Amino acid sequence: MGAFESILLTVITAATPLLLAAIGELVVERSGVLNLGVEGMMIVGAVMGFAGAQATGSPYLGAVFALVSGMGMALLFGFLTLHLVANQVATGLALTLLGLGLSGMIGEAFVGQPGIRLTGIEIPVLSDLPLVGRLLFGQDVLVYLSLALVAGVSYVLFRTRAGLIIRAVGDNHSSAHALGVSVLKVRYLAVLFGGACAGLAGGYLSLVYTPQWVEGMTAGRGWIALALVVFATWRPLRVLAGAYLFGAVGILQFHAQAHGVAIPSQFMSALPYVATIAVLVIISRNRILTRVNTPACLGRPFVPDR
Amino acid sequence: MKKLFGIALAAALGLGMASAQAEDKLKVGFIYVGPIGDHGWSYQHNQGRLAIEAAFGDKVETTYIENVSEGPDAERAIERLARDGAGLIFTTSFGFMNPTLKVAKKFPDVKFEHATGYKRADNVSTYSARFYEGRYIIGQIAAKMSKTGTAGYIGSFPIPEVVRGINSFMLGAQSVNPDFKIKVVWVNSWYDPGKEADAAKALLDQGADVISQHTDSPAPLQVAEERGAVGFGQASDMIKFAPNAQLTAIVDDWSVYYVNRVQAALDGTWKSEDIWGGLAKDMVLMAPFTNLPEDVANEAAAMTDKIRSGAFHPFTGPIFKQNGEVAVEDGIILDDGALLGMNWYVKGIDDQLPQ
Numbered sequence: 001m002g003a004f005e006s007i008l009l010t011v012i013t014a015a016t017p018l019l020l021a022a023i024g025e026l027v028v029e030r031s032g033v034l035n036l037g038v039e040g041m042m043i044v045g046a047v048m049g050f051a052g053a054q055a056t057g058s059p060y061l062g063a064v065f066a067l068v069s070g071m072g073m074a075l076l077f078g079f080l081t082l083h084l085v086a087n088q089v090a091t092g093l094a095l096t097l098l099g100l101g102l103s104g105m106i107g108e109a110f111v112g113q114p115g116i117r118l119t120g121i122e123i124p125v126l127s128d129l130p131l132v133g134r135l136l137f138g139q140d141v142l143v144y145l146s147l148a149l150v151a152g153v154s155y156v157l158f159r160t161r162a163g164l165i166i167r168a169v170g171d172n173h174s175s176a177h178a179l180g181v182s183v184l185k186v187r188y189l190a191v192l193f194g195g196a197c198a199g200l201a202g203g204y205l206s207l208v209y210t211p212q213w214v215e216g217m218t219a220g221r222g223w224i225a226l227a228l229v230v231f232a233t234w235r236p237l238r239v240l241a242g243a244y245l246f247g248a249v250g251i252l253q254f255h256a257q258a259h260g261v262a263i264p265s266q267f268m269s270a271l272p273y274v275a276t277i278a279v280l281v282i283i284s285r286n287r288i289l290t291r292v293n294t295p296a297c298l299g300r301p302f303v304p305d306r
Numbered sequence: 307m308k309k310l311f312g313i314a315l316a317a318a319l320g321l322g323m324a325s326a327q328a329e330d331k332l333k334v335g336f337i338y339v340g341p342i343g344d345h346g347w348s349y350q351h352n353q354g355r356l357a358i359e360a361a362f363g364d365k366v367e368t369t370y371i372e373n374v375s376e377g378p379d380a381e382r383a384i385e386r387l388a389r390d391g392a393g394l395i396f397t398t399s400f401g402f403m404n405p406t407l408k409v410a411k412k413f414p415d416v417k418f419e420h421a422t423g424y425k426r427a428d429n430v431s432t433y434s435a436r437f438y439e440g441r442y443i444i445g446q447i448a449a450k451m452s453k454t455g456t457a458g459y460i461g462s463f464p465i466p467e468v469v470r471g472i473n474s475f476m477l478g479a480q481s482v483n484p485d486f487k488i489k490v491v492w493v494n495s496w497y498d499p500g501k502e503a504d505a506a507k508a509l510l511d512q513g514a515d516v517i518s519q520h521t522d523s524p525a526p527l528q529v530a531e532e533r534g535a536v537g538f539g540q541a542s543d544m545i546k547f548a549p550n551a552q553l554t555a556i557v558d559d560w561s562v563y564y565v566n567r568v569q570a571a572l573d574g575t576w577k578s579e580d581i582w583g584g585l586a587k588d589m590v591l592m593a594p595f596t597n598l599p600e601d602v603a604n605e606a607a608a609m610t611d612k613i614r615s616g617a618f619h620p621f622t623g624p625i626f627k628q629n630g631e632v633a634v635e636d637g638i639i640l641d642d643g644a645l646l647g648m649n650w651y652v653k654g655i656d657d658q659l660p661q
Contacts, residue, residue: 254508
C-alpha cells in the first residue's frame with residue numbers, strides 16, 4: 001500500500017463522521033432550526049452503536065441503534081423547542097450536556113471492552129485493483145452512505161418541491177405557514193433527520209474509527225460539524241469539501257510532525273474554528289452571499305397562533 | 307409550615323445521627339479529573355479506590371467526585387468531601403495542587419494526598435509514580451522488535467512527565483541499537499481516541515513499525531493490531547484490544563499505595579511524605595510480556611528486576627543532550643529534581659521539542 005493511498009484512506013475515516021453530522025445539521029438549519037446539541041446526539045449514538053453491536057453481534061445493527069438513538073435525542077429536542085417553544089440555543093446546549101452524561105452512564109459497563117469493527121466491503125476483483133481498489137471499492141458502507149447523503153440532500157434541497165418547502169420554512173416561516181405548509185411538521189422531520197445523521201456519525205466513531213467505548217470519545221467533533229455548516233455557508237457540496245478539508249488538515253498535520261516539521265499542534269487543533277470565523281467574516285461583509293445562503297429564520301421560534 | 311419545619315428538623319437530626327454513627331469508620335474521598343470511564347488515568351485511580359474497599363470492607367467508606375476541572379471548582383469539590391467527614395482525601399491530578407493546600411489549611415485534622423504535585427504541608431502528602439522506568443524497558447523491546455529501526459511515539463503535551471518518558475524510551479532503545487530512530491507526534495490531548503488513531507496511522511505510514519504512546523486510549527494499539535504492527539499499552543493492560551500487537555503495557559497501579567496509606571491512617575501512623583515510587587514500590591507494573599520471542603521476553607523481565615532492585619537506573623550517565631552537550635556525567639545518576647523538570651531531549655532524537 002502506497003503512502004499516498006494510505007493517507008487518503010485515513011483522511012476518509014477522519015472526514016466521514018464530520019460529514020455525516022454536518023449534512024444532517026445542514027438540513028436542520030435550512031429548515032430554520034438551530035440545534036447545538038450535535039455533540040450530545042453524537043455521543044449517545046456512539047455509546048448506543050457500541051451497545052447495539054455488542055448485544056446483537058452485528059456492527060450493522062449497531063449502526064441502526066446509533067441512528068435510532070440519535071433520532072430519540074432529536075425528538076426530545078424537537079418536543080422542547082418546537083412544541084413547547086423553548087429557547088433553541090439553551091436547549092441545544094442542554095442536549096449536549098445531557099448526552100455526555102447519559103452516554104457515560106449507559107457506557108459504564110463497556111469501558112475496557114474491545115468493540116466489533118464494521119469492516120469495509122469486499123467486491124471481488126474491484127477491491128483488489130491496484131491504487132484505486134481499496135480507495136473506491138473497499139470502504140465501509142457508512143462512507144458510501146455519507147457521500148450518497150450529500151448527493152441526496154443536495155438534490156432534494158435544490159431540485160425538488162420538498163426541498164423548496166424546507167427552504168421556504170427556513171427563510172420565512174410566516175409566509176410558508178400562510179401558504180398552507182405545516183411549519184412544525186417540516187421542522188420536526190428535519191430535526192429527526194439531523195438526529196439520525198448525528199447518531200450515525202457517533203456510531204461511526206465507536207464502530208469504525210476506533211471500535212471501543214470511552215467516555216467523551218466524540219471529543220468535540222459535534223462542534224466541528226456545527227462549525228462546518230457555517231463554513232460551508234449552508235451548501236451541501238461545500239460541506240463535503242469542508243469535511244474532507246478539515247479531515248485532511250488533521251492528518252497532514254501528524255505527517256508533518258512525524259517528518260520533523262514543527263507546526264504548533266495547538267494551532268492545528270484550532271484551525272477548523274479559525275477557518276469558520278474567517279468564512280463568517282467574509283460572508284457577512286458580502287450582503288448578497290448572506291442573503292442567498294443563510295436561512296433567514298434560523299433559530300427563530302414559530303408559533304402558528306401568533 | 308410548622309409541620310414542614312418539623313420534618314426538616316427531624317431529617318437534620320437523622321442526618322446528624324447517621325454521621326455520628328459513621329464516625330468510627332474512616333471516610334476516604336477521591337477527586338478525579340476525568341470520568342472513571344476513561345479507561346486511563348482516572349480509571350486506574352478508581353481501581354485503587356475499589357482496592358481499598360476490598361481490603362478494608364466495613365472499616366472504611368469511600369466516596370468520589372469525578373470530572374472535576376482543575377480550577378476554582380476543584381476547591382469546592384475538595385471542601386465538600388472534607389465537610390462530609392472524609393478523614394483522608396486523595397486529589398488525583400496535578401492541577402489540584404493549590405486547591406488541595408487551601409482546603410487542607412482549613413481542615414487541619416483531615417489528611418490529604420495530592421498526586422504528582424510538589425507542594426506539601428503537615429497534613430498534605432504528595433505521591434507519584436516513576437513511569438519512566440517502564441519506558442526504558444519498552445524502549446529496549448522496541449529496538450529489538452523493530453525491523454525498520456524506527457519507533458513512533460504519540461505524545462500528549464510536551465510537559466516534563468512526557469518528555470522524561472520519551473527520553474527514557476530512547477535511552478533504552480539506544481542501549482540495543484545506537485542508531486535507533488524515533489518519530490514523535492503531539493496530539494495535544496490526553497484523550498481523543500480518533501486523533502490518537504490518526505497519529506498512529508501517520509506514524510506507521512512513515513515507516514515506524516512499533517508504536518508507543520503517552521495518551522490514554524487503546525486506539526493506537528487497535529491501529530497497530532489492524533496494520534500488523536506492534537505497540538505497548540498505556541496506564542492499563544490493553545491486551546484485550548490488541549491480542550496480537552501488545553508486547554507489554556506500563557500499568558499504573560495505585561492500589562498498593564492507597565491500601566498502605568489507608569492502613570497508616572487507621573493505625574495513626576500517617577504522616578506527610580513525598581512518595582515517588584516505581585517498580586520497586588509496585589506503583590508501576592509491567593503487564594505480561596506477550597507476542598515476543600522467548601529471549602527478548604526473558605531479557606525484558608531481567609531488566610525489570612534490575613530496575614526494581616535498584617541495580618540499574620535508566621538515567622545513568624553518560625547522557626548527552628541533542629546538541630551534544632553533556633547532560634549527565636559518566637556514572638552519575640540524574641537526581642529527582644532534574645528528572646521532574648526535564649525539558650530537553652537526549653541525543654539521537656531528531657525532533658524539536660515544542661516549547
